[in-house]
Amino acid sequence: MADLFLFWVMAPISVLSAGAMILARNAVHAxxxxxxxxxxxxxFFLILGSPFLFVVQIIVYAGAIMVLFLFVIMLLGAAPEVPxxxxxxxxxxxxxxxxxxxVAEVTAAxxxxxGLHRTNLPDFTKVNEGGNVQALSxxxxxxxxxxxxxxxxxxIIAAIGAMxxxxxxxxxxxxxxxxxxxxxxxx
Amino acid sequence: MRTPxxxxxxxxxxxxxxxxxxxxxxxxALVIFMSIELQLNAVNLALVAFSRQNGNLTGQVLAFxxxxxxxxxxxxxxxxxxxxxxxxxxxxxxxxxxLRG
Numbered sequence: 001m002a003d004l005f006l007f008w009v010m011a012p013i014s015v016l017s018a019g020a021m022i023l024a025r026n027a028v029h030a031x032x033x034x035x036x037x038x039x040x041x042x043x044f045f046l047i048l049g050s051p052f053l054f055v056v057q058i059i060v061y062a063g064a065i066m067v068l069f070l071f072v073i074m075l076l077g078a079a080p081e082v083p084x085x086x087x088x089x090x091x092x093x094x095x096x097x098x099x100x101x102x103v104a105e106v107t108a109a110x111x112x113x114x115g116l117h118r119t120n121l122p123d124f125t126k127v128n129e130g131g132n133v134q135a136l137s138x139x140x141x142x143x144x145x146x147x148x149x150x151x152x153x154x155x156i157i158a159a160i161g162a163m164x165x166x167x168x169x170x171x172x173x174x175x176x177x178x179x180x181x182x183x184x185x186x187x
Numbered sequence: 188m189r190t191p192x193x194x195x196x197x198x199x200x201x202x203x204x205x206x207x208x209x210x211x212x213x214x215x216a217l218v219i220f221m222s223i224e225l226q227l228n229a230v231n232l233a234l235v236a237f238s239r240q241n242g243n244l245t246g247q248v249l250a251f252x253x254x255x256x257x258x259x260x261x262x263x264x265x266x267x268x269x270x271x272x273x274x275x276x277x278x279x280x281x282x283x284x285x286l287r288g
Contacts, residue, residue, distance in 0.1 A: 001189055003188050003189060003190050004189045004190045007190045007194060007195075011194070011198050014198060014202065015198065015201050015202070015205075018201075018202050018205040018206070018225055019205055021205075021209070021218075021221065021222075021225070022205055022206075022208060022209030022212070022213065022218075022222060024218075027215055027217050027218055030217075030218050030221055031221065034221050034224065034225065037202070037225065037228070038228065041228050041231070041232055044195060044198070044232055044235075045232075045235055047188070047190065048195065048235045048236055048238070048239045049188075049239055050235055050238070050247050050250075052247070052251075053231075053235060053247055053250055053251065053254075056251065056254060057254070060254055060258060061224075061228070061254070061257075064258065065224070065257070065258060065261050068261060068262070068265060069217065069220075069221065069261075069265070072217065072265045072268065072269060073217060075269065076217070076268075076269070076272050076278055091211070091212065092212050094211075095208050095211035095212045096208060096212075098207075098208075098211070099204045099205075099207060099208040099211075102200075102203075102204045102207060103200060103201060103204045106196075106197075106200035106203070106204075107197060107200060110193050110196045110197060110200065111193075114192055114193050114196060114240070115191075115193065116191070116193045117191050117193065118191055118192070118193065119188075119189060119190075119191050121188055121192065121239060121240060121242075122240075122241070122242030123242070124188075124239060124242060127242055127243060127244060135244055136244055136247055136248065136251075139243075139244045139245065139248050140248050140251070143245075143248075144248055144252075147252060151252065151255050151256075154255070154256065154259050155255070155258075155259055157259075158258075158259035158260075158262045158263050159262065161262075161263045161266065162262045162263055162265075162266040163266075165263070165266035165267055165269070165270045166266045166269060166270065168273075178275075178284070178285065180275070180276075180277050180279065180282050181214075181277075181279055181281035181282050181284075182277075182279070
């Protein structure tokens with residue numbers, strides 16, 4: 001019963017913080033709301049029997065990734081977004097209509113595939129025997145050992161790519177002189 | 188556990204849709220990137236929920252891999268946004284309108 005209560009506490013926070021994030025004018029507010037959302041997702045992982053992903057979600061997402069985001073926002077300056085003429089007419093309403101269609105479609109898929117109120121779930125204590133981390137490591141280092149090793153190559157390539165992009169080229173310091181979208185809209 | 192798995196899937200669907208709408212309506216490249224992170228997390232939630240439903244840990248392993256890939260993606264994406272900002276003095280996606288560097 002406790003998990004149902006926890007779900008109904010966390011689900012509204014999760015959905016509202018996500019909704020507020022896409023509407024927030026200020027990029028810093030958006031980042032902070034996204035951190036709230038990541039914490040609620042971490043609690044969902046805990047309810048679903050995965051304490052390992054609960055911890056990883058908080059350390060990697062709410063910790064490392066969002067700090068990186070806030071760092072870049074501070075670097076670029078957190079100017080609030082100025083509303084200006086849309087490049088495509090009615091883009092906002094088309095986006096909302098398509099979003100509503102996507103929700104309807106996925107809800108129908110969940111209803112057909114899983115059923116909206118089915119609760120007869122398998123016993124997860126046997127799967128998590130000896131601890132979730134131990135059980136997960138048995139799967140990870142037996143069946144998925146090769147993908148795990150490939151991941152290390154991916155991380156090295158990402159680090160090198162970020163260094164190459166972030167490098168300041170001494171000869172190409174000048175910026176490109178084409179009017180910005182805001183100036184075009186202002187006429 | 189008394190919560191039906193479908194509730195988690197529906198929350199996941201809502202979060203994914205909000206991420207999609209965020210990508211479509213926002214212009215700040217950083218906020219668009221955050222919306223993409225939201226989409227990735229929504230899919231992670233669905234993966235873990237399916238793992239619970241099927242009674243094995245493969246879904247959790249896949250969610251773990253997707254977190255690692257997301258971390259790598261954020262590093263490269265933010266570096267691209269910073270170098271774009273250096274060129275145009277703007278993080279607006281409407282300003283990334285030239286093919287030359």
